[in-house]
Amino acid sequence: MSPFTYGPVELHLVGFGTGDPDPQAVGALRELVDSSLLRLLDLVVVSRSESGELTTQEPGEGPQDWGLGDLEPAETGLTGDEDIEELAASLEPGTSGLVVAFELVYARTLAQRLAAAGGSVLRTERIPAPVVNELLDAAAKE
Incomplete structure (x- = not known):
């Protein structure tokens, strides 16, 4: 099997x-990419106007760099229009955000080793960090 x-x-x-992407959030993403925990594959800036119109911008396409600087995705175009529209459906009018596609680098090794052993991940589910922390804090107080 090839890697x-x-x-x-x-x-x-x-x-x-309502503002541009926050420099601290972009910095956090940059730190994870620089540490090789994540590989940034695609990134799209999304904005929803007050009238509800969705606009998208790839880094380097427009006059603003959105504080992204030299944060370059490895595979632009990976995130399709349908993905962007589905994710951005929850974006309120007058707000903006980033649609980010990233590879979990550590999981590549796990996936490859499972496949080589004839196994596969059949399903995953993510529990959001705020929920995990809230549950553990509540359990610690009991």
Whole structure:
């Protein structure tokens, strides 16, 4: 079996309210990419006007760099229009965000080793960090 080029990919919509993408959030993404925990595959800036119209912008396409600077996706175009529209459906009028596709680099090794052993991940489910922390905090107080 040849090595996997990519591991599992996750799509996220990161919201920023009424302003541009927050430099701290972009910095956090940059740190994870620089540490090689994530590989940034695609990134699209999305904005919903007050009238509800959705606009998209790839980094480097428009006059603003959105604080992204040299944060370059490895595979632009991976996130399709349907993906963007589905994720951005929850974007409120007058707000903006980033649609981010990233590879979980550590999971590539796991996926490859499972496949080599004749196994596969059949299903995954993510529990959001705020929910996990809230549950564990409540359990610790009992």
